[in-house]
Amino acid sequence: MASSGSWFDSCSDIQGVLLDISGVLYDSGAEGGVAIPGSVEAVKKLKQSGLSVRFCTNETQCTRDHLVTKLCGLGFPVQREEVFAPAPAACIVLRDRNLRPHLLIHPDCRPEFEGVDCSSPNCVLIGDATDEFSYKNLNEAFRVLVGLQDPILISMGKGRYYKETDGLTLDVGVYMKALEYACDVEAEVVGKPAKAFFLAALQDMGVQPQHALMVGDDVMNDIGGAQSVGMRGLQVRTGKYRPEDEHHPSVHPDGFVDNLKQAVDLLLQHRGQ
């Protein structure tokens, strides 16, 4: 673990970079959120460097299309095909296993599930539903689960919280834990830190894990998840980062940087670019 530029000496073999979005590119919040200073230029430089770049998000408050539109509006050069998000991944799981979900998700994420059969649900699928996480709605999801012989709970992420422009905010993982406890089940996570999620993005880049770097603000889901498939994980001190993260009991980031700008500058500098 290194807190300065020295660690980047070992990064000359990096061929692909996965970037978390919220807390690395921008802080979400009212009126679309704000770009983190230096991040727009950093993404541009990274994409111009010849390294493969993908965006790996657990965002489920909106569709992937909407997210891309928002990021482009903030000045980020991002294309739909470069973004890996839990909702499209969840749709594949539902289809492959013939699952009919009871959805407890954000209204703006619903279009991702258009055409999915939700009649007589045989599982519950939750996302970052924010205000939709009312007592009534959580109870409804609970009743579906508790009524199933083999309760299946699928959660689009397991994050504890993220940073909005007005402060830290509860994430979907908190409600996943609530339903797990209520029904004595273990949720299946789609999105970070699930290995399959990172591997799909790596496969799309055509890069082996040992040649790939994840940059994120979530020590468990970004760094721990990436390391679990053999990638390196670089923690930024933006977004939900808190100083305690540098002494996490189980996850030890390969490196720390103040922000994405510093990460990209050091990475390219140590590649001689």
Added chain:
Amino acid sequence: MASSGSWFDSCSDIQGVLLDISGVLYDSGAEGGVAIPGSVEAVKKLKQSGLSVRFCTNETQCTRDHLVTKLCGLGFPVQREEVFAPAPAACIVLRDRNLRPHLLIHPDCRPEFEGVDCSSPNCVLIGDATDEFSYKNLNEAFRVLVGLQDPILISMGKGRYYKETDGLTLDVGVYMKALEYACDVEAEVVGKPAKAFFLAALQDMGVQPQHALMVGDDVMNDIGGAQSVGMRGLQVRTGKYRPEDEHHPSVHPDGFVDNLKQAVDLLLQHRGQ
């Protein structure tokens, strides 16, 4: 573990009985809920038998006074002093430790905390807040906790769910788990299954644990909690009871009965009453 009357042969030394309320005396729900058939007569017979009787509830949707009024309205002979509930127990904890709570509780439970200093909170106290468990309110409690150097979370119960007249319903424990996960803390539980809670009721009766019986519908909180202090625990097949409870991995009730009526009939019969 016995499912019939034979087990009651060993009950001749019982001197005091603790009764859970919701799911044993009545099922809560709209318009005050309904008495479970036979329970009113059973409580009357038990109190006339000369055995000590107390009511041990995790009810935090209303004040103790309101609960007693409701039970009396359903025909149960219950007095305020005989009811042990988490809110008065929580007030003692707050006072003894100089804690100023951020309250996330049911509006009808607030009068129990009249006079409690809630300024500059240094802990979060949650109860069965039902509809007050909105995303906004849970987030507010989370922000208080995450802002404390040593986060203290006090939960009035840790139940998963209970039975309302229209079905199973999420209990406070589910939200306790949610906040525990969000803040990486362990809650302190006031109410069942905390040992101190059972011991207070036993002390009030002047009965030793080995001479006392708990009758409840919650295998973990009623039966497991009572057994943890050396009492015997009798599981009723009313309220939230589900057949799986008879094969619980860690808690093994001392006996099972169909309902409180059967429990009291068998108990008194085997005492020769």
